[in-house]
Amino acid sequence: MSERKIICVDMDEVLADALGEHLLRYNQEFDEHVTTEDLHGRWLWDYVPQERIGALERYIRSDDFFSVLTVMPEAQRVLKSLQMHYDIYIATAAMEIPSSFNAKFKWLEEHFPFIPPSHIVFCGDKGILRGDYLIDDNPRQLRRFHGEGLLYSAPANALVEGFRRVDNWPAIEELLLGNL
Numbered sequence: 081m082s083e084r085k086i087i088c089v090d091m092d093e094v095l096a097d098a099l100g101e102h103l104l105r106y107n108q109e110f111d112e113h114v115t116t117e118d119l120h121g122r123w124l125w126d127y128v129p130q131e132r133i134g135a136l137e138r139y140i141r142s143d144d145f146f147s148v149l150t151v152m153p154e155a156q157r158v159l160k161s162l163q164m165h166y167d168i169y170i171a172t173a174a175m176e177i178p179s180s181f182n183a184k185f186k187w188l189e190e191h192f193p194f195i196p197p198s199h200i201v202f203c204g205d206k207g208i209l210r211g212d213y214l215i216d217d218n219p220r221q222l223r224r225f226h227g228e229g230l231l232y233s234a235p236a237n238a239l240v241e242g243f244r245r246v247d248n249w250p251a252i253e254e255l256l257l258g259n260l
C-alpha cells in the first residue's frame with residue numbers, strides 16, 4: 081500500500097480572503113473603489129501610492145484583521161474531502177506578522193476545526209516543508225518548496241507562469257481527487 085501524500089496549504093488568499101478585507105478597509109479609509117481586477121499582476125502594496133503603504137501595514141497589524149476574514153468558497157468542504165486521502169498541513173508565513181499568531185490560530189479553529197493543531201505550521205521560508213504539494217498564491221514560496229507547487233490564482237499572480245495553476249477550491253478537488 082502506498083503512503084499517503086502530504087499537501088501543505090497556505091492560509092492568506094488560499095483559505096482566507098485577506099485581500100478582500102484589505103480592499104474593504106482601504107476603500108473605506110480613502111474613499112476609493114479599488115477592485116481585484118485593478119490589481120491584475122500587482123500586489124496591493126505595489127498598487128497603492130507610496131504614502132498609503134503605512135495604512136496597509138496598519139490594517140494587518142490591527143488586532144481584529146485576521147479574525148474577521150472570509151473563508152474562500154468551498155475551501156472547507158474540499159479540504160475535508162482531501163483529508164480522507166491525503167495528510168493536510170496548513171502552512172502560513174506568519175513570521176512576517178508575529179502578532180497575528182493568535183488570531184490566525186483561532187480563525188483556523190473556528191472555520192477548520194477538523195485540522196488538528198499538530199497540522200498547523202507557522203513558518204517563514206516554506207522551503208523547509210516536506211510535502212508532495214504546496215498550494216500557495218505566492219510564487220516566491222512555491223519556488224523554494226521541494227515538492228510540486230500549485231499556484232492558487234490571485235490578482236497579484238495573474239501573470240506568473242511555470243506552475244500548475246488552480247483557480248479555486250473546486251479546481252483543487254478535481255486535480256487532486258478527480259482520479260482517485
Ligand SMILES: [Mg+2]
Binds near residue numbers: 093094216
Ligand atoms: Mg498566501
